[in-house]
Amino acid sequence: MLSAYTGKGTGRGGEGVLLDRRTLRLLMVDDEVEMTDLARLFLERSGSISIDAVHSVTEALDRLDHETFDGVISDYEMPGMNGIAFLKVLRASQNTIPFVIFTGHGREEVVIEALNSGADYYLQKGGEAQAQYAELAHKIRRAVAEREQERQIREMHEVLSAILSASAHGIALIRGMRLQWVNGSLAGMLGYQEEELVGCHLRQLYPGEEEYEQAGEQIRADLRDHGRSELRIRFVQKHGAPIDCDVHIAPLDQAHHEYGHIIELTDITRTLVIKREMTQLAAFPHLEINPVIEVNPVGQITYFNEAAIDVLINSGEEVDLQSFLPVDLDQILAAMEREETGSIFRTVMIGERQFSEHITISPQYGVARISAIDQRLAAIAAQKLKEENNSLMNPVSHPQQS
Secondary structure (H helix, E strand, O other): OOOEEEEOOOOOOOOEEEEOOOOEEEEEEOOOHHHHHHHHHHHOOOOOEEEEEEOOHHHHHHHHHHOOOOEEEEOOOOOOOOHHHHHHHHHHOOOOOOEEEEEOOOOHHHHHHHHHOOOOEEEEOOOOHHHHHHHHHHHHHHHHHHHHHHHHHHHHHHHHHHHHHHOOOEEEEEEOOEEEEEOHHHHHHHOOOHHHHOOOEHHHHOOOHHHHHHHHHHHHHHHHHHOOEEEEEEEEOOOOOEEEEEEEEEEOOOOOHHHOEEEEEEEOHHHHHHHHHHHHHHHOHHHOOOOEEEEOOOOOEEEEOHHHHHHHHHOOOOOOHHHHOOOOHHHHHHHOOOOOOEEEEEEEEEOOEEEEEEEEEEOOOOEEEEEEEEHHHHHHHHHHHHHHHHHHHOOOOOOOOO
16 A cells, blocks of 8 residues: 655655555646646546646745645756756755656756756656556656655664664774774773764774784674674773773674674673682682681672681680671672672671671672671781881981990
8 A cells, every 4th residue: 555755844845754545645847737637637547646736846846835745746848947957956955755757858968967866767758648657657656655765764773873872882883894883882981082983993992903803803703604793802992091892793784794784892891800809819718817708699608718717716705607797788788789899898796806897799790708807906907007117217226335
């Protein structure tokens, strides 16, 4: 079923929307009245086309300023202004209404100028009337359908562009190894303004040529074998700082990689730093001189070091590892589900000894790490450090022996 392409009421037959109806309303411009009458006879016969006829471009422009039409059929040679000049006026005002030149002049240069000026189709008058107007109806219907498809694609592009621009992930369009479009998140990750990155070659974002070539080889192999690529890449920000990213790359069209690729970047630099620190601590538990306890999200103790056992043994009372856990541990663990890695401080009593606790929570790894410091020993250490500093600042003078 054909739908009608109607304007928005903005003048000049403005670009329109499709309504669920069968009849196309067309404006036909021809200085010969018998031609518009003949067009009505043949084109309106099926009931799917309605013709409004005018006999000058001036009248046509006025009608388009105040009314809505689905398309225009125009003669070429008319008094005052010809059909191509009429077309140029419309296109200069950003009017994309479907436009068919229907004329008795079939010179090649006229056809070329009409199409170059934005005509959708060109049809020469003459020949058997029924076949000629059937062809004209076909071309105008096709022009309306093509313009509607263009409108839908444009609207989809605008919506998609808005979504991509608002994404917290870095997103870019790459063509020919150069960035064609980037969103604000990607530019911010790399320390650039968006306009600085457009046209930039990807090589500029890598630490060196070797890293660029290695990543390129893997991406090409992944695209060839799997149609997409997922890898981890270290890029370099504008001012030289490294940034580790998880990268996802996929072509816009699997059959035509030359159309370009969409790339998505997620900054994982902070995640990797936290992971490395926790791995290093876990690898050397014997080096920890203060009691350390780790619990999982449900409060179960998953790790403790020898210093924690020493505290329990030396307390002289019936205490266990649970003594290291603050009374509000349940609330702290509940906060893990909604907070990033952070630090919390608490004080607990184990026997007669008071401990200051530094609790590091890591929702990503599902662990709360409790590091306890004996306040009495800490105070003694602080005092000793103060005395040593004072002795360095004020050395004692010894009397010389006579």
